[in-house]
Amino acid sequence: MPLRIVVGAQYRDSALSVYIKVAALAMRTDGCTAKVAVIAEYLGLSKSEVERALKQLARPDDVDGLVEVLTTRRTLPGGRGQSAHRTVRTADPAEHFVWIPVRAADALSPRLLRLYALIAYAAVRTQPLAVGDLGAMLYHHTGQKAGQHLGERQAARLLEELDATGWATVHHREGLQGRHAYEAHRSPLHAVQLEDVAPDIHDGSGADDHDGSLTSREDLRTDRPVTKTGVGGGIRRRRPTGSKPTPLVDNLAPTAFRAAGHGEKRSNTSGPESGKPGGHLTRRSWQVLAPVHHLLPGLSAWVLRRIDAEIGRQLAHGTGTERLTARLTARYASTETPRDPGRWILGPGLLRRGCHHPGCESGAMWHTGQPCQVCLENQAPAEDRGAQQQRPVPEARPVRPVVTDWVPRPAPAAEPPPTSDLTGEQLRELRAAATPDAIRQAVAELGRTRALYLYGHRLVLPHLTEPDPEGNPA
Structure with missing residues (x-):
């Protein structure tokens, strides 16, 4: 998808979904x-919304004058019309683009799809994002605020919805300089339950001045022909295209939790009711928080939404409901009654403790209960360092000085060394049969120079500690 469609304020949100489906077909x-x-049945939109999006894509836009979808009308020789033939513009090689899975257009609402595309492009370009930056690239297209970008609170609410779908993950405060880090997935991490509601098809196909199409027949050579029941036969739900976010299917708290003083009985397994105002927890979050239900009535709506978002984030990363419930049960049983229940649930209650291994739960493997080997290996060096610090330092023993009798270098000979009158073999035999008395006798009678020549330095030097008979000091 060209990036200009994603960031361009001249295109409505549904234009992204329609462009992806047309490009895929x-x-x-x-x-x-x-x-x-x-196309409306594929995307879960009304015919009029798809026609308005095709009108924007098939006409030159106000910014660059480019036509993104090329439409060719087709008519049989008898005059009967057929469905139009559509192709997309060939992108320039130097043009910025972003890869979007076709399944994302089918599963996400147009506004969430645009937010997903922005996150996917920023992730590839390694650009840090703030909530305000995302809100500045999403616009109102209807109402009194048409043309204005969304605020930070609206962008944060949309991020929570996108995180709950499993198509993207929000890593809170793990980005650059304390920002949130966003990760776009090629497929959802978990299935999302959708309502089976038919779209609004009363606008229909009409004249060109009503954004309609002049075709009356359908080329059935598609991978999903229209059923006899019409557009509403196999549709999943109707998704709005305005700026007001759609509440989740199961995002409401039970009746007993909505307000104090209501004596209605409720089963712990029935989950919260949908369609009632004032709820802020999904059914799965209510099941996870079963050990601490008595702490919830005093919490504000903002704290409840934060708790629901944190539980949804951990569930999206693969942490099971039973594991979170067991974590809350064990930690609440080992602590005193918290003064701030909301802060305790978001902090010590829900945060995972242990190493980087996904199955590690506070130093033990969750599925087996065995000690985590990674934690044991990480603790071993720390224990060794602690033992070394506690080990008494031995007292330094006095070092005895080493006395070395240095043998001075012999004085240079007064006369040149004698010429060799013995062969090498004879010298080796003489040195092999030498005794200390013979060496001292040779030094006294022949002199130091002659003795060194006959017996060598290794045998003669130990006997030169005495004064030289010739008067040279040893």
């Missing part, structure tokens, strides 16, 4: 020949 040999009703 246009990869076929005969291009995209799907009817507007079929």
Whole structure:
């Protein structure tokens, strides 16, 4: 998808979903020949919304004058119309783009899809994002605030919705300079339950001045032909395209939790009711928080949404519901009654303790209960360092000085060394049979120089500690 469609304020949010579906169908040999009703059925939008998006994509925009979707009307020789043939513009090689899975357009609402595309592009470019930056690239397209970008609170609410779908993960305060870090996934981490609600199809296909299509027949050579029941037969839900976020299917708290004084009985396994105002916890969060239900009535709506988002983040990373419930049960049993229940649940209650191994739970493997080997290896060097610090330092023993009798170097000979009158073999035999008395006798009678020549330095030097008979000091 070209980046200009993602960041361009001239395109409505539904234009992204329609462009992705048309581009995917246009990869076929005969291009995209799907009817507007079929595209609407794919995306879960109304026909009028798809027609408005196609109108923006098929006409030159106000900024660059580019046409993103090329539409060709088709008519049989008899005059009967067929569905239009659509292809997408060939992108320039130097143009910025972002890869978006086609399944994301089918599963996400247009506004969440645009937010997902922004996160995917920033992740590839390694650009840090703030909530305000994301809100500045999302715009109101209807109402009194049409053309204005969203605020930080609206962007944060959309991020929570996108995180709950499993298509993206928000790593709180793990980015650059305390920002949130965002991760876009090629497929959802968990399945999301959707309502089976038919879209609004009353706008229909009409004249060109009503954003309609002039075609009346459908080329059935598609991978998903229209059923006899119409567009609403196999649709999943109707998704709004305005700036107001859609509440989750199961995002409401039980009746007993909504307000104090209500004596209605409620089963712990029935989950919160949907469609009632004032709820801030999903059914899965209510099940996780079963050990601390008595701490929840005094918490504010903002804290409850934070708790629900934290539970959803950990569930998206693969932590099971039973594991979170057991964690809360064990930690609440080993602590006193917290003065601030909300801070305790978000901090010591829910945060995982242990090493980087996913199955480690406070130093033990969650599925087996055996000690974590990684934690044991990490603790061993620390224990060794502590033992070395506690070990008494031995007292330094006095070092006895080493007395060395240095043998001075012999004085240079007054006369040149004698010429060799013995062969090497004879000298080796003489030195092999030498005794200390013979060496001292040779030094006294022949002199130091002659003795060194006959017996060598190794045998003669130990006997030169006495004064030289010739008057040279030893």
